[in-house]
Amino acid sequence: MNRRDWLRTLGGAGLALTLPTMSSRVFALPAQADARFLLVFLRGGYDAANVLVPAGSDFYYASRPTIAIKRPVADGASPDPAASLPLSADGWALHPVLGTTMLPLWQRQQLAFIPFAGTSDMSRSHFETQDGIEAGLAGDGHGGGMPRGSGFLNRLAQSMGGQAAPVAFTDGLPMVMSGALSVPNVSLKGTGRTPFDARQTQMLAQMYKGTRFESLIAEGFELRQTVAEQAEAMRKHEAAMRSAEGESMSGRMDEMQAANRRALSARGFEQEARRMAGLMRDKFNIGFIDVGGWDTHVNQGGAQGQLANLLDNLGRGIAGFAEEIGPTWRNTTVVAISEFGRTFRENGTRGTDHGHGTVYWVAGGNVRGGRIVGEQVAVTQASLNQNRDYPVLNDYRAVLGGVFRRLYGLDDARLAQVFPGTRSRDIGLV
Incomplete structure (x- = not known):
């Protein structure tokens, strides 16, 4: 067999050839040595309003007659497994299915939520918005000199000047990891x-x-x-x-069939998250995984049902990742995002449609958690974007830029390489 045939065979087996050095190393970045960052992309646009529940909003309950999550039980009342779990004095609460996995992280101040987050893209198209987010370019689509097809995590790795060890835990190399730096991708579905x-x-x-x-x-x-x-x-x-x-x-x-772009199913996420943790503990400091199945147009469910099952598996995955990575968790930041949120009002098939603003999850041993962070507004009809969905008040590029500045000590010039045309915003997440 000649070399070209071997390369074809190797590619079919899913083995990345263009691998950076992955041996154990000591990271010497100026802000925080040995930091780890994992981006979890929820493909399909998840319904954030039923995760971080605006339980203090009467408008929320009027808008969702069949899928709303109940208000938290009053002090001294009997427990209700269908009731949301109180998080803050201003009425935010958590989906009950996350009580055994994410609530403990919140109570240890290792989990924060950013409501009204997202991108300026208003297309409500899965593919267009996903591509735009992964590219990480300005809202007008101008790349500030960035090459076409360049992803922001690839540029982040480049900006770290040889200190990065990135990896994509995906079947193929995602756009967010594409670019001048060679990045391995490895599917953990083996x-x-x-x-x-x-x-x-x-x-x-x-x-x-x-x-x-x-x-x-x-x-x-x-x-x-x-x-x-x-x-x-x-x-x-x-x-x-x-x-x-x-x-x-x-x-x-x-595994249930992935909703978008061969992403891992939420059902398979816990198992794969533990494998990711072992690899990121020993070999990599920047990771990416996508999880599909979040496009809940029909029979979304409330405290139980389709969305609740997805959230249960996602929560178990993040909690499993935190457990498996061990002491390295104290230097780890996990951010879960989606291309957009969903309509605030439920539709005629007891689901939700494509929306705009969403809620980001930020977890980690170095996270200043137990807080709802970022710019916020009261959840009322008047505050909706186009009278249908959450507005975007916290731009994902500015927020992530602030995280990267804190984690890796990147200056303005390097951050401009990662997110051209955007001023980073430190909202105190890490």
């Missing part, structure tokens, strides 16, 4: 089988021995082997659980 046997691995290594690709090939196989070993360990753990519990877990482990 079965525990490596794509090449020992003989094939040795043959490929010999083929590139002495070339500039030698170390990249070796590191690529090391990454694939690590992922395969993690998948096999997880498979054995699940088999042991089935034997001990005497029940089949196949229904829980089946």
